[in-house]
Each structure stands twice: as structure tokens, then as C-alpha cells.
Amino acid sequence: MKLSLGLFSGSTLAQVRRWVGLSAWLLLTPMAGYILWLNQGHSLILVQLALLIVAIIGLVVINSETVVVALQQWWVPLHRPRGWLQQWLYPKGRRQRRAEAHRSNFLGDSLGDSLGDSLGDPLDNRLGVLSVELPFVSVVVAAYLPNEQDIIEETLRHWLTQVKAPAAGWEVILAYNTPTGLPVEDRLRRLARRYPALVLLPVAGSRSKAENLNAALTQVQGAMTCIFDADHHPAPDCLGRAWAWLSTGQYDGVQGRNIIRNAQDNWMTHLVAVEFECTYGISHYGRSLLADTALFGGSNGYWRTAALRELGFSPTRLTEDIDATVRGLLRGCRLVHDPAIITTELAPTQLRGLWLQRQRWSQGWLEVASLYLNRVARTPHLDPVQKGYWLLMLLFSQGFYLLVWQVVPMMISIHLSISDRDLMFENINLAMMGLLILSTLLQVALAMRFRPAHSTYSRRHGFFYCLLSPVYFWFKVAVGMVAFYNHLCGSRIWHVTARTAHRPPQWSPTQASAPAKTR
Secondary structure (H helix, E strand, C coil), rough: CCCCCCCCCCCCCHHHHHHHHHHHHHHHHHHHHHHHHCCCCCHHHHHHHHHHHHHHHHHHHHHHHHHHHHHHHHHHCCCCCCCHHHHHCCCCHHHHHHHHHHHHHHHHHHHHHHHHCCCCCCCHHHCCCCCCCCCCCCEEEEEEEEHHHHCCHHHEEEEEEEECCCCCEEEEEEEEEECCCCHHHHHHHHHHHHHEEEEECCCCCCCEEEEHHHHHHHHCCEEEEEEECCEEEEEECCHHHHHHHHHHCCCCCCEEEEEEEECCCCHHHHHHHHHHHHHHHHHHHHCCCCCCCCCCCCCCCEEHHHHHHCCCCCCCCCHHHHHHHHHHHHCCCCCCEEEEEEEEECCCCCCCHHHHEEEEEEHHHHHHHHHHHHHHHHCCCCHHHHHHHHHHHHCCCCCHHHHCHHHHHHHHHHHCCCCCCCHHHHHHHHHHHHHHHHHHHHHHHHHCCCCCCCCCCHHHHHHHHHHHHHHHHHHHHHCCCHHHHHHHHHHHCCCCCCCCCCCCCCCCCCCCCCCCCCC
């Protein structure tokens, strides 16, 4: 096995020793180098400028996304289409030609012509009064059964009894793999006999979610295919809201809003719940509003079946969802984010599970960036705004954590070296840190203001998140550094996120199918 940093293997004492050793190594190694460099009379101006540029770009992006979401909620008419930056930078005729080319290339000339000028935002229907008739729909729930055997029946019952079925019919396919037979499979077969829409698809020889999904894609019959993880409980109206976007022909995929169902389990799930609100309710939504682009997050995703079949999923990728997203964008697929399409999911309840999950996500982004960065820069299928956004996301995934980590050893090195202190850098760094803290507070406040109705977390949890955000940010930076190290070493260990049953939630999406003040 290739060298990797597996901090959370072995006993608790061994985990602590590894963690302390890693932290010391990540801090002392660059600090020693900086002190030697400074003592020889050199400066750190290049690193300081790089940090300043990254901080400025981060501040602009974070605050832009936050501001446009606030504008959309409070002042902007509902019917304004996505891509605010494009509307400001490009003439209307050029945007219209791009949309027509997309319809022609991916839907065919006849369907593209029949859609005519239906380029308006489905939000015109006020996100609830949807008049578009649903076709036959395929729902694919992917599961590694030994890991999810305690929750899969609850999830399938939710789908079959709580989600509004299309009048044209649907199929709910459980695509799963298991190394050995399990008692839950007998119960699943009884459930399938009771609900004919449920299709059980054991995937022999599968070792990944991607292989399960690919097997299901060979059998799906619906015009729209919906991808979900085994712990997700979507809102009753999710299918209708998603098809309202796809039926216009303007988009090939829709990503909904994921919120945490077990936010009350412990302090860590409190943090993840608020983080998800900021991510799905503000960042992803703001990106969609600004640049008319989005990413598929692995679950609560809705695709035109023809487009998804053409893409498929790569079993060799750590994040098959981001890989499929970028490959789709390079082929001309268009994705949109809709925060009104709600699903609930389970956050890891133990630090080890959270670490391993985020380490895989971070390394998966690194992998995708290294594979597709050059192609994204050259593709004709993204306009300059979208291309700039995606280049930033891919570049940040490669260098952000490595660069941001340098702040602490650099500050300490400046104080410990015999060279003159760089007061300008210290003042700029403190100013940037202050602005980043204010930006975080603003984003969290807005996320809590527009959280779904009757959610199990409140503004008190947002305040708790703000207090712990420096520590949590350090945790994510450390995760990113380890992921970067493992990526360089060629280590690609897949750790399954543990799923366990939890106490019954106080809220589910069936109690409030529309989010509070979301449009």
C-alpha cells in the first residue's frame, strides 16, 4: 500500500500521537524554512502577495454570493433569470444564441424549436404552483448495504409513501452492493412486493457507488433520472420542482438543497448543519444566480436521462459526482441550483467519520482539478464568466489550503527571526482576517435567516458556529493538507461514511415542503 496519512486508524492514543505529530510537522517545517530565509536577509514578499491575492478573491466571491442571495430574497423580481454577471456583461442577443445552440446540440432541432422562447426561470411559477406535467420518472437510490442496512428501509418507505408520485408513473431503483447476504434483503423483497414501483437491483461485483449507479443507468426508463444516497429523505414536491427546470430544455441537470436531519445529535452535527446551510443555501445558490452554473453534489440531483446516460460515472474517482459535473460541463451540459428542492441527510456523528469524509472530498477535488483544469480553460462550452468561476474553484482546490496554512508559520517566523518585522504585512493580514470574519458572520446570519421552516437548528446554532468557526476552519485546512499529501503520494483509499440510525427528528421535509422565504 502506498504511503498515506491515516490519522484515525488504531487506538485513541495512537490517533492523538499522529494528530500532534502531524500538526507539529505542518507548523514547524515551513516555519524553520522561513526563519532561515529571513535571517539571510531575504523577504517573503511573494508568499505575502499570493496570500493577499487569495484573500481578496475569496472576499469578493464570498460576499458577492451572499449579496446576490440577499437581493434575490428581498428586492429582485422572481422572474429574473440566472446569470446576473452575463446579463450585465453581454448583450441579450448573444445570450439568446448560446441558449439556442445548447437546445439544438443536446435536445435536437425539433425539440429545441418546439421550446421556442421558454427560457424563463421556472421560479416564475412561485416555486409551488407548478403546471408542468411530469413524465415517467426514475429514482435511483445507491447503497452499500452493510453500511446502510439500518436506515435503508426507512428511506425507501419515505420515498414510497411521502414523495408525490408522477401521474405518468415512476420507478424507485435501489442499486446496491453487499459482499454477503444480509437479513435486510429479505425485508426489502417483501417491501418490493408491497410497492410495485420499488425495483431491487443488487450489483454483483460492485465495489463503488459509481458502479451501482452505472448499473442502474442501463435499466432506467424515465425521461428524468434522480440520484440519491441511502440516507436522504426528499420533500414531497421534489420531482415536480426539478422537472420544471428540465422541461424548458435550458438545463440538463438540477441540484437541490441538502440540509442536515440529525443536527441535534451533538455539537459536531450542529456545526455541519450550519455549514450546509451556508453552502447550499448561500454559496451554491449565489453561484447559480451570478454565473448560471452549478455542480452535482452526489445526491438530490435530477438529470435528463439521455444526458446522464451519456456521461455515466467513473468508478476510479474519489468524487464521482464532481468528476461527472466537470465532464458534463466540458460536453456542454448546463446545471442549475435550486434551493427550493429540499432533502434531508445525516451528518457524521463522530470526528473520525467527518475527517475521512472531508479528506475524500478534498482529495477528490484535487484529482478532478489535476485532470481537467487545462480542458476547462480551453472549452468552448463555458462562457468567460462560467469559465472563470470554474477555474477559480479548481485552482483553489489545488492550492488554497497549502497557501492559507502558511499564515501561521509566517507570522511566527517574522517574530522569531532576527530580521526587521514586516509591519505592513502584519497589518494587512490582520485586516484580511477581520474582513473574513465579518464575511463569515454575514453569510451565517443570512443562512440562518433563510433556513427552511421548522428546521431543527436555530440562530443559536449559527452563533455557536461563528464562535467555533476559527477552530473548524483550521480543522478543514488540516484535512486539506493531508489530502494534498495523500494526493502527491498517490494514496487513494476510499473510506465509506458510516451511517447509523438516529433518534427521530423533530422535523422532516414532509412537514414543510417549501423553504422559508426561498425563491
